[in-house]
Amino acid sequence: MTSNIKIENPFLSHLLSHQRKYLSLLLLIIISIPLLLRSAAQQPLLTGGETYYLLTAAQQGSSYNPLAVLASVIPDAGIFLLSPLLSITTLLLFFHLAKKLELSETTTFLIALFAILSPAFIFSSTTLSSTLGFLFLTLSGFSLLVQENKTKYLSIFPFIIATFFDFYSTALLIILLVSYFVFTKKIRDIFSVLILVIVSALLVTNKLLLKLPIILGPFHIQKIVPDLISDFGGVSGIGLFAFLLAFIGIIVTGKKKIFLWSLPLTVLFIVAFLLNTNTILFISILIICYAAAGLKILYEQHWMLPLLKKATIFLLILGIGFSAVAYLDRLSDYSPSATDQATLNKIKSTQKNGAILSAPENSYYIQYFTGEKTVFNLHQGEYRKEQELAQKIFMATYIEDLFPLLEDNNVSLIYLSSKMKENLPPNQGLIFLLQNERFKLLYSSENTEVWSFIK
Amino acid sequence: MKSSTKILVGIFLFTLAVRLFFAFTLPEFTYESYFNLRQVDHILDTGLPLYHDGLSYGGRELRFLPFFHYFTALFALVIPLEIAAKIIPNLLLATLVITSYLISKKITNHETGSLLAAFIAGFLPLLFFTNAFTVNALFLPLIFLAIYMFINIQGNKSPLRNKKQQKYLSAYIILLLILSLTSPLTALLLIGFGIYILLSVLEGKKINRTELEVILFSAFFFLWVQFLFFKQSFVEQGLSFIWQNVPSRIIVQYFPKFSVGEALVLVSIIPFLAGAVVVYRSLFQLKNQKSFLLISLVIATTLLSWLRLIRFKQSLAFFSVILAILFASFYQDAERYFHKTRLSHFRKYLLPVVIILLLLSTVLPAITTALAQERPSEEEINAFHWLWENSSVDTAVVATLDEGHLITYYAQRKNLIDDRFMLVKDAEQRFQDLTSLFTTRFQTQALEIAEEYDIEYFVLTPAAKEKYNLKREFPYTSKRCFELVYDHETKIYRRQCQLEEAQ
Numbered sequence: 001m002t003s004n005i006k007i008e009n010p011f012l013s014h015l016l017s018h019q020r021k022y023l024s025l026l027l028l029i030i031i032s033i034p035l036l037l038r039s040a041a042q043q044p045l046l047t048g049g050e051t052y053y054l055l056t057a058a059q060q061g062s063s064y065n066p067l068a069v070l071a072s073v074i075p076d077a078g079i080f081l082l083s084p085l086l087s088i089t090t091l092l093l094f095f096h097l098a099k100k101l102e103l104s105e106t107t108t109f110l111i112a113l114f115a116i117l118s119p120a121f122i123f124s125s126t127t128l129s130s131t132l133g134f135l136f137l138t139l140s141g142f143s144l145l146v147q148e149n150k151t152k153y154l155s156i157f158p159f160i161i162a163t164f165f166d167f168y169s170t171a172l173l174i175i176l177l178v179s180y181f182v183f184t185k186k187i188r189d190i191f192s193v194l195i196l197v198i199v200s201a202l203l204v205t206n207k208l209l210l211k212l213p214i215i216l217g218p219f220h221i222q223k224i225v226p227d228l229i230s231d232f233g234g235v236s237g238i239g240l241f242a243f244l245l246a247f248i249g250i251i252v253t254g255k256k257k258i259f260l261w262s263l264p265l266t267v268l269f270i271v272a273f274l275l276n277t278n279t280i281l282f283i284s285i286l287i288i289c290y291a292a293a294g295l296k297i298l299y300e301q302h303w304m305l306p307l308l309k310k311a312t313i314f315l316l317i318l319g320i321g322f323s324a325v326a327y328l329d330r331l332s333d334y335s336p337s338a339t340d341q342a343t344l345n346k347i348k349s350t351q352k353n354g355a356i357l358s359a360p361e362n363s364y365y366i367q368y369f370t371g372e373k374t375v376f377n378l379h380q381g382e383y384r385k386e387q388e389l390a391q392k393i394f395m396a397t398y399i400e401d402l403f404p405l406l407e408d409n410n411v412s413l414i415y416l417s418s419k420m421k422e423n424l425p426p427n428q429g430l431i432f433l434l435q436n437e438r439f440k441l442l443y444s445s446e447n448t449e450v451w452s453f454i455k
Numbered sequence: 456m457k458s459s460t461k462i463l464v465g466i467f468l469f470t471l472a473v474r475l476f477f478a479f480t481l482p483e484f485t486y487e488s489y490f491n492l493r494q495v496d497h498i499l500d501t502g503l504p505l506y507h508d509g510l511s512y513g514g515r516e517l518r519f520l521p522f523f524h525y526f527t528a529l530f531a532l533v534i535p536l537e538i539a540a541k542i543i544p545n546l547l548l549a550t551l552v553i554t555s556y557l558i559s560k561k562i563t564n565h566e567t568g569s570l571l572a573a574f575i576a577g578f579l580p581l582l583f584f585t586n587a588f589t590v591n592a593l594f595l596p597l598i599f600l601a602i603y604m605f606i607n608i609q610g611n612k613s614p615l616r617n618k619k620q621q622k623y624l625s626a627y628i629i630l631l632l633i634l635s636l637t638s639p640l641t642a643l644l645l646i647g648f649g650i651y652i653l654l655s656v657l658e659g660k661k662i663n664r665t666e667l668e669v670i671l672f673s674a675f676f677f678l679w680v681q682f683l684f685f686k687q688s689f690v691e692q693g694l695s696f697i698w699q700n701v702p703s704r705i706i707v708q709y710f711p712k713f714s715v716g717e718a719l720v721l722v723s724i725i726p727f728l729a730g731a732v733v734v735y736r737s738l739f740q741l742k743n744q745k746s747f748l749l750i751s752l753v754i755a756t757t758l759l760s761w762l763r764l765i766r767f768k769q770s771l772a773f774f775s776v777i778l779a780i781l782f783a784s785f786y787q788d789a790e791r792y793f794h795k796t797r798l799s800h801f802r803k804y805l806l807p808v809v810i811i812l813l814l815l816s817t818v819l820p821a822i823t824t825a826l827a828q829e830r831p832s833e834e835e836i837n838a839f840h841w842l843w844e845n846s847s848v849d850t851a852v853v854a855t856l857d858e859g860h861l862i863t864y865y866a867q868r869k870n871l872i873d874d875r876f877m878l879v880k881d882a883e884q885r886f887q888d889l890t891s892l893f894t895t896r897f898q899t900q901a902l903e904i905a906e907e908y909d910i911e912y913f914v915l916t917p918a919a920k921e922k923y924n925l926k927r928e929f930p931y932t933s934k935r936c937f938e939l940v941y942d943h944e945t946k947i948y949r950r951q952c953q954l955e956e957a958q
Contacts, residue, residue, distance in 0.1 A: 226693045231689050232693040232694060233689070233692070240682065241675070241682075244675070304664050304665045304668060308672045309668070312668075315672075315676055315679050319678070319679050322679075322686075330690065425884060426884075
């Protein structure tokens with residue numbers, strides 16, 4: 001992947017040599033679109049379960065997650081800028097590192113372009129994402145580590161901070177560090193050993209003492225295929241065309257050394273993703289690298305039918321672009337809406353002596369806006385049980401099934417967002433059973449309802 | 456004109472004549488045709504397909520590939536739509552005779568076998584729905600023409616250096632473009648291509664570069680077009696998009712278990728058995744590379760039907776034409792066999808016997824299929840026409856699922872449900888309510904459902920009575936609440952009552 005394509009087109013050649021400026025600008029535009037659309041609709045600028053989980057943790061000072069700690073010292077009005085800044089810096093760090101590692105301009109350009117257009121990166125850039133935070137710190141650490149002067153010693157700081165997200169990302173950091181030291185034959189250097197010892201020690205202590213999770217999340221009900229391919233309706237993921245292009249990349253790089261080296265990492269990312277789709281950004285980056293390799297090969301190879309070659313490459317880029325545009329359109333509609341925020345602020349002043357029931361993915365912003373407990377907390381390790389409980393409550397046929405579940409979970413309020421009302425069946429399940437006298441409608445606005453449950 | 460060309464033209468004209476005879480003798484169209492008729496009508500009026508349908512499901516968004524409708528609309532500019540809708544599909548399906556002959560000839564280079572294959576393709580029972588005005592009528596001839604063009608692209612040199620090949624390539628690309636805008640079933644061709652590559656790799660056959668490039672382009676172009684049209688369905692339904700949001704209670708009707716018995720009847724026994732023999736011999740004994748692509752398509756279709764990823768009858772229609780084409784190989788092999796063995800003096804009887812067997816096993820079942828097509832009767836249509844003349848414009852009407860399109864086409868009123876389930880969030884609930892309206896004995900339940908969907912008229916056709924096993928009328932209709940406003944074989948009731956909440 002280090003060879004440069006001979007670019008005869010002056011436009012492409014200009015684009016490649018000024019890729020930092022153009023791609024940073026593109027990223028800035030892409031990040032701004034959902035933020036501007038949300039702002040125009042007077043919606044809260046931030047979305048995503050993890051965002052509100054971290055903001056709640058920042059409010060309560062209950063987490064060691066570096067993003068939660070950072071959010072606790074930033075004024076509320078400026079928090080929405082945190083992720084865009086992190087993602088733009090991450091992109092610049094990638095360019096810096098790519099140059100140091102002598103990655104070709106074309107490969108760097110394709111990886112960066114596909115990353116910017118990938119829903120997983122767009123989502124992470126507009127929400128608070130621990131994975132993006134980890135990526136930023138890891139790239140910062142490596143950017144310092146590759147320096148030949150004393151500044152390389154500073155890399156220890158980002159690496160240390162990067163261990164405070166979860167067990168999985170810290171383990172990944174150790175794998176990356178060991179790989180780097182082995183490749184650069186620095187595995188026996190004192191500094192290398194020191195970094196590895198510190199990071200490994202933190203891996204153990206953070207898990208045992210700070211009780212960091214194995215993998216942070218998930219923050220929504222997981223669906224493997226849509227969560228991987230955003231075009232099938234997932235929260236983020238990768239575009240269908242990038243995914244298909246990655247297959248071509250895998251086929252063409254299949255016999256190369258680089259593919260064999262990336263194989264253990266691929267397996268690790270797949271396993272982690274199957275366990276917890278909140279790790280989507282990691283697997284997306286890998287898919288993007290394969291997709292970049294795929295497109296590069298398609299471009300470099302001599303085709304018997306040059307016109308079809310141009311058309312195929314054009315279709316692929318168009319397809320990847322369309323996935324991004326379609327995703328941006330959806331992202332601006334993600335919860336919470338302005339009505340959600342207004343309704344939840346009203347709940348704040350209501351007398352409660354129990355938990356709030358809503359769709360599992362709504363729980364995090366409900367906690368943030370109301371300061372109250374919710375029935376569901378998907379990230380807390382009982383994911384399967386919570387998923388089953390949600391199914392039982394929302395699809396209960398009889399009040400005899402529903403009431404014990406509500407009582408056992410100490411439900412005092414039920415929050416029905418407009419999306420829940422759209423998706424839940426009106427003539428059966430929870431919505432139908434709300435006609436019972438033990439439920440009382442407290443508040444209703446724009447298809448959003450708050451009900452109290454009388455115990 | 457060569458004698459084989461004369462025979463081919465003869466088979467084509469005979470097939471067309473028989474098809475048109477049934478199309479014009481039997482009145483009306485099959486139930487699903489009315490959706491397409493309405494779309495063509497709308498294109499003729501506005502120039503655009505009806506993507507926001509104010510009548511279907513009481514108002515809904517709709518997505519479909521519109522090429523077939525535009526194509527027919529062109530003819531409907533010159534001749535009346537209902538005439539065009541009978542001539543065009545039959546003419547298109549009759550061209551399968553020519554395409555099948557061309558492909559068979561290319562694969563076997565055997566004149567008689569290819570003519571027999573053409574004859575079978577013309578009289579496949581599964582394709583003898585002469586009164587169906589559906590997308591399949593354009594899709595099937597086009598896909599086989601595309602396959603023929605693709606087979607002709609093959610060659611060691613770049614098609615750019617060979618003018619003939621270049622023409623085939625251009626034709627293939629144009630056909631692919633049209634196919635991508637005609638039916639999502641074009642995916643069958645691409646999956647077939649995938650299996651073709653896989654089989655070639657397994658057999659150690661070097662894959663032709665040109666083929667690979669064309670396949671790659673085809674795959675991405677097709678996906679891109681589907682992405683443009685069905686983006687919303689992909690997002691809302693994810694992978695369930697494949698099952699088209701068909702309600703769970705009737706999904707088995709649309710995606711039934713693959714049944715060899717049913718396939719034998721629908722495809723007709725001789726081409727089916729002959730095709731099975733050819734596939735087996737080509738794959739395991741002869742490793743015949745010429746028919747690799749067709750065999751790959753057979754495998755793709757069987758696999759998708761078996762996994763219930765494609766509607767059984769649609770896959771079988773595609774499958775049956777391939778088997779018809781493969782019959783040419785079977786006949787060629789049979790002739791060789793007779794020639795090589797002691798049975799050579801019986802060789803002269805082979806052709807007449809085959810012709811008699813084919814006439815019995817294809818033509819007769821094809822005619823039976825044509826006569827047994829499920830269509831609304833003239834009397835039923837008059838009832839829907841009566842609704843158009845005698846009900847207010849924003850009225851909702853309930854009839855069976857099949858009759859949903861008759862409400863929107865003839866009565867031009869809102870229906871409760873029809874067979875276009877995609878993008879309808881409450882399709883499952885509506886289907887359940889429809890079943891309740893035809894089966895419940897309780898007037899209160901019927902009124903509750905009717906009020907929920909604002910249904911004013913209830914249509915009870917003889918077909919509905921048969922389907923729901925109703926002897927005379929709806930069990931819950933009373934004179935006070937349901938006025939009988941149309942009283943023929945088909946009955947139409949008007950709702951007079953409203954449920955009141957208990958104090």
